[in-house]
Amino acid sequence: MPWPVVIAQHMPGSFTGAFAQRLDRLCALEVVEVTAPVPLAAGRVYIGRGDADVVIERRLGRLAVATVPSDPALRWHPSVDRLVRSARDHLPPEALIGVELTGMGDDGAAALAALRAAGGRTIAEAESSAVVFGMPAELIRLGGATLTLPARSIPAQLVGWLS
Incomplete structure (x- = not known):
């Protein structure tokens, strides 16, 4: 996979870590839960931490994926709308x-x-x-x-x- 994959899966925070670990065991690509800002890397799958939103941002001149507090104006978290809007802000x-x-x-x-x-x-x-x-x-x-x-x-x- 020549691009990174970022997933906003509507799940509580207590489930996304175990979900990412299970997918990592089952998938050919490395799968990680996003708990802190991390640079995006091709061929890696990022699962947004539940009970928060996952966004794309620029850090030190590189694209990164990060979790941010959930936006109370949005109904589901991690929010797909917020993820897509943030990606469009940078790409x-x-x-x-x-x-x-x-x-x-x-x-x-x-x-x-x-x-x-x-x-x-x-x-x-x-x-x-x-x-x-x-x-x-x-x-x-x-x-x-x-x-x-x-x-x-x-x-x-x-x-x-x-x-």
């Missing part, structure tokens, strides 16, 4: 790919639709594989999905776009 849209997977509500849909409108690429998980179709359905409804794919097809599409 051109064509350098970003957003993926909206299964979940309740609409977190991420507006920010990812804006990303697509600006020239970024987005994927919404298809209803056929989503356990809860709320979040990807909202992205599709807003016209923000470049592609709609079942979960099993998303990794190959990402690799194809990044090759």
